[in-house]
Amino acid sequence: MHTAVFTAAAVWMTVLLGASIVLVIRARSLGSRILSLDMAVLIVIGLLVLLSDVERVPYFLDAALVLALLSFVATVAAARYHESEGELFR
Numbered sequence: 001m002h003t004a005v006f007t008a009a010a011v012w013m014t015v016l017l018g019a020s021i022v023l024v025i026r027a028r029s030l031g032s033r034i035l036s037l038d039m040a041v042l043i044v045i046g047l048l049v050l051l052s053d054v055e056r057v058p059y060f061l062d063a064a065l066v067l068a069l070l071s072f073v074a075t076v077a078a079a080r081y082h083e084s085e086g087e088l089f090r
Contacts, residue, residue: 006054010047017043034078041071 020043023036045064052060 006050009050013043013047013050017047030082034075034082038071038075041067045071 017040020036020040024033024040027033027036045068048060048064048067052058052064
């Protein structure tokens with residue numbers, strides 16, 4: 001049962017990751033690209049957590065935590081850049 005649930009979750013998250021990558025490429029506005037890239041990173045974080053559970057190793061959780069922190073900082077910086085129309089630091 002555990003393997004079937006993992007497989008279904010991994011397949012579904014991979015499909016969602018592909019859809020979000022397509023959205024990053026095809027989005028017209030910068031705001032939509034920022035949001036879809038953030039969504040892609042969150043899906044990768046979820047895949048890392050699933051992999052950590054299956055492999056029973058904690059270092060994938062460390063990688064997921066670091067990726068989440070970097071994603072947060074990058075999203076805040078991109079939103080600030082988008083809001084100030086090209087000037088990151090004022």
